[in-house]
Amino acid sequence: MSVKASNSRERGRERAMHGLLYAYYKQQKPALNMPSARQHRQRTRAS
Amino acid sequence: MSETRQAERRQLSEAMVSRHAGMLQSYLTALLGSPLLAEDLVQDVFVRVIQKLDTFDPEKGCFPVWLRTIARNMAFNSMRAKKREVLIDAQELAGIEDVFNAMDEIDEAEVWDQKVAVLRDCMSSLSDPMSDTCRLFYFNKKKTAEIAESLCVTQALVLKRLERARGCLRTCMEDKLQLEHVS
16 A cells, blocks of 8 residues: 555544544533543542 | 334334444544534434335445445535535545444444443543543534633644544554554
8 A cells, every 4th residue: 555545544544533532522421520631640649 | 004014114213323323423523524514414314224224235234334335425415515525535435434344343332332432441542731632622622722722832733632642542443443554
């Protein structure tokens, strides 16, 4: 596969991630006010 | 059509929608770039699929693939009718199909939400800035200009972080889904 074609295919897979990310975060909906990644780690360390 | 047949068809249609709506929403979002455009189309796709249900031949391929073929054609036709183009080449389309075909194969999860949960482990591979940017974009539905302002960075950096996040997730998901890395 040429470099251009392989880059295109990667871009396609990344577009798929775009679709999956919306679905992933939609599942998180019931958790209001999601903490940032840092806040989440701090809370986890504290507990 | 007899009443029994109608009731059976209705039951089958409801089961189909319940099982595949999430997948279809994600697929059309990947194709069109926008979850809102995808949402508009999902219902129309299911109406068409129910009309064409008798034409599905399981020997020619599996149901989710057939469903996505109909969805893809309707998406392109819909954009054409609005005089808009779906900017995608054959290899990009193949890339999207790679991921969704692999998701179909996840045996341990029958429901789409369970399949998407596979992404959870990959999310931990993202750096804090990427993770925060994704959360603001995908969960809080902020525009990139708003994210830039709230994080005190440039809009270009926000776009770059989102692009890098999708790249990291792609690599991780390729391993999880046992997809051959493209080189």
